[in-house]
Amino acid sequence: MEPKLEVTMDEYLPLRDVVFKTLRQAILRGELKPGERLMEIKLANKLGVSRTPIREAIRKLELEGLVLMIPRRGAEVAEITEKSLNDVLEVRKALEELAVQLACERMDEEGLEALKKAAKEFEESLGSEDVTRIAEADVAYHDIICRSTDNQRLMQLLNNFREQMYRYRVEYLKKKECYPQLLREHQAIIEAIEKSNKETASEIMGQHIENQVTAVTDSLRHK
Numbered sequence: 001m002e003p004k005l006e007v008t009m010d011e012y013l014p015l016r017d018v019v020f021k022t023l024r025q026a027i028l029r030g031e032l033k034p035g036e037r038l039m040e041i042k043l044a045n046k047l048g049v050s051r052t053p054i055r056e057a058i059r060k061l062e063l064e065g066l067v068l069m070i071p072r073r074g075a076e077v078a079e080i081t082e083k084s085l086n087d088v089l090e091v092r093k094a095l096e097e098l099a100v101q102l103a104c105e106r107m108d109e110e111g112l113e114a115l116k117k118a119a120k121e122f123e124e125s126l127g128s129e130d131v132t133r134i135a136e137a138d139v140a141y142h143d144i145i146c147r148s149t150d151n152q153r154l155m156q157l158l159n160n161f162r163e164q165m166y167r168y169r170v171e172y173l174k175k176k177e178c179y180p181q182l183l184r185e186h187q188a189i190i191e192a193i194e195k196s197n198k199e200t201a202s203e204i205m206g207q208h209i210e211n212q213v214t215a216v217t218d219s220l221r222h223k
Contacts, residue, residue: 019049020057027066027077028132028170038067038075064163080171085216088164093209095158096142100189100205102149104198111148112194118144119186126179134173135166141186145193171219172212181211 013021023043026032038058040051047054058075061067065088068078078084107115118141125137139162146158172178185208192201 015049016053016056019047019053020060022047023054023057023061024064024066025132027061028135028167032077034077034079036077037073038077064166066167080167080216080220082217082220085168085213085220088161088168089209089213091161092165093206095154095161096145096205096209097202099146099149099154099158100193100201101198102151102154103145103193104196104201106150107145107148107193111144112190115141115144115148115190115193119183119190122186123183126176126183131170131173135170138169138173138182139166145189168212168216171216175215175219178211178215182208185211 023032023038032038040054040058043054044051058067062069062075065084066078067075069075103111118137122134122137122141125134128134146155149155185204188204189201189208192204
């Protein structure tokens with residue numbers, strides 16, 4: 001069955017970025033399947049654009065790990081493997097644990113209120129059927145913790161790494177049975193930061209990431 005790709009124009013974004021967002025969302029939502037070839041001419045015709053923004057978008061998707069360039073075959077949607085999952089989430093776990101430890105020291109009242117608001121918005125997003133909206137709400141929650149560290153290098157690393165994490169976040173958030181646990185973890189992290197309890201905050205954050213690894217690994221093994 002043909003994927004229903006459709007470009008939603010944004011007057012504030014260059015065409016190449018609009019095409020990139022369209023293809024990225026199609027991969028994350030599973031409209032473009034793992035292993036599916038990305039034919040430039042076919043995609044250009046489907047989206048009503050030239051091949052140039054398609055080529056540029058594919059290059060960016062390759063940098064994110066969402067697309068692989070295969071010799072003599074061209075571009076195709078990358079498979080989600082246990083190895084890639086573990087590689088990405090091992091690094092995420094270390095960075096997020098450091099971030100939450102620093103947040104315990106440096107987050108002010110304004111940041112804490114923003115974090116509570118983000119947790120509430122994440123909870124509200126769970127009522128929707130839009131997994132990308134839920135993922136964005138989760139990203140927003142973790143971004144507040146990241147920004148509160150006031151460590152430019154750490155923020156840069158997490159920002160650069162966020163795109164590679166996004167696919168696994170989406171896979172995890174497809175599992176609705178995990179939602180109650182996610183909400184409890186978000187709340188427990190807030191409480192630990194409020195008490196400036198670095199050890200507890202780091203432990204909960206580490207478990208938060210480990211649960212994601214377990215759930216996505218289980219999903220991969222039963223596909």
